Amino acid sequence: AQSVSQHNHHVILSEAASLELGCNYSYGGTVNLFWYVQYPGQHLQLLLKYFSGDPLVKGIKGFEAEFIKSKFSFNLRKPSVQWSDTAEYFCAVNGNSGGGADGLTFGKGTHLIIQP
Amino acid sequence: GAVVSQHPSWVICKSGTSVKIECRSLDFQATTMFWYRQFPKQSLMLMATSNEGSKATYEQGVEKDKFLINHASLTLSTLTVTSAHPEDSSFYICSARGRKGQSSTEAFFGQGTRLTVV
Numbered sequence: 001a002q003s004v005s006q007h008n009h010h011v012i013l014s015e016a017a018s019l020e021l022g023c024n025y026s027y028g029g030t031v032n033l034f035w036y037v038q039y040p041g042q043h044l045q046l047l048l049k050y051f052s053g054d055p056l057v058k059g060i061k062g063f064e065a066e067f068i069k070s071k072f073s074f075n076l077r078k079p080s081v082q083w084s085d086t087a088e089y090f091c092a093v094n095g096n097s098g099g100g101a102d103g104l105t106f107g108k109g110t111h112l113i114i115q116p
Numbered sequence: 117g118a119v120v121s122q123h124p125s126w127v128i129c130k131s132g133t134s135v136k137i138e139c140r141s142l143d144f145q146a147t148t149m150f151w152y153r154q155f156p157k158q159s160l161m162l163m164a165t166s167n168e169g170s171k172a173t174y175e176q177g178v179e180k181d182k183f184l185i186n187h188a189s190l191t192l193s194t195l196t197v198t199s200a201h202p203e204d205s206s207f208y209i210c211s212a213r214g215r216k217g218q219s220s221t222e223a224f225f226g227q228g229t230r231l232t233v234v
Contacts, residue, residue, distance in 0.1 A: 004159070043120070044209070044225040090159070103150050104223070106159040
């Protein structure tokens with residue numbers, strides 16, 4: 001069975017600080033990896049995804065993530081956060097055989113608060 | 117990106133009644149829709165996957181007779197919580213995947229429905 005572990009449930013940073021949110025997964029085969037963001041009162045939005053190829057993936061709003069297969073990790077990074085990055089962040093995974101949009105297994109989420 | 121809309125956004129119902137939640141893809145044809153449930157401070161848990169015109173596939177531990185899913189058209193799926201009880205109170209989220217373009221490689225999420233059973 002698939003599982004996703006997000007290391008930090010709550011993170012508080014000051015504006016302009018660098019961000020790294022940890023994500024590790026457990027799955028027996030080839031995976032697709034995702035990071036979603038949920039701003040207060042809004043839908044889940046896709047930040048970035050990894051299917052194959054370059055393990056360093058760039059997403060929207062200046063976010064990037066690196067897939068390290070040997071560590072089963074897909075950590076999310078941003079060099080300089082803004083107050084508007086305050087949100088809930090979810091790491092998710094599904095099996096590669098079904099393409100990029102089959103049912104996802106989510107981590108518990110990380111609540112990020114950026115202090116001005 | 118493609119837009120998925122859920123209705124209602126929140127609902128309160130009495131114990132023993134049934135509640136229907138709608139999930140619509142507004143600007144693409146959704147060949148597959150997914151229903152998730154999220155408990156407070158927990159992750160989203162996949163409940164079931166439905167393909168247009170066929171029966172839904174439920175995840176282990178999800179009661180198919182309690183959570184009825186219908187995906188009768190390419191733009192609408194419904195989740196009916198039958199004989200609701202307080203323990204069914206939760207946040208229910210749908211997502212949809214299309215057959216062409218961006219919507220075929222990415223699932224788009226609705227805004228969720230907060231169900232409270234009293």
